Amino acid sequence: MVPRQRRRPRPAPAVPTWRRLHARLAETYLQGQDPDDPRASPLRGPMRAGPSLRIDVGADEVLLDDARTYAARTAQAATPVTLAILEGMPHVFQARCAKLAAARKSFDAAGRFLAAQFVRL
Structure with a gap:
């Protein structure tokens, strides 16, 4: 019978938290523009x-x-x-x-x- 070798645990993958991921996506979408600009989100502007x-x-x-x-x-x-x-x-x-x-x-x-x-x- 061959003894089982102990495996070293793998390090956790570098996965960003949801909050950081959303922040990064927002930065990419806005590209430095004001997030309150109605062109960024129609919910921010007046409705006609x-x-x-x-x-x-x-x-x-x-x-x-x-x-x-x-x-x-x-x-x-x-x-x-x-x-x-x-x-x-x-x-x-x-x-x-x-x-x-x-x-x-x-x-x-x-x-x-x-x-x-x-x-x-």
């Missing part, structure tokens, strides 16, 4: 009446609250808005339309929405 809007968002989306807030604020500004929350879907779930039925459903709904908007023109 505009064309009809459709927002498809996953129920597990990290920006779900922002999507809800944006939909509510645009509706208050007299913009017709449709907010579709798809159960169990994460951030940018539509990028997986080849594998996710919910993503295909979202694209189909967006297509119907756009077609209806063009008919109004």
Whole structure:
């Protein structure tokens, strides 16, 4: 019987904390610009009446609250808005339309929405 050799534990990988990762992503996105600038986030600026809007968002989306807030604020500004929350879907779930039925459903709904908007023109 061969004795088992003790393995030295591997050092933990250098994984940034979520807070640091989010800060780094924000810095990359903003590139030194003011985070309160409405061009960085439409939630920061005034809402005006505009064309009809459709927002498809996953129920597990990290920006779900922002999507809800944006939909509510645009509706208050007299913009017709449709907010579709798809159960169990994460951030940018539509990028997986080849594998996710919910993503295909979202694209189909967006297509119907756009077609209806063009008919109004």
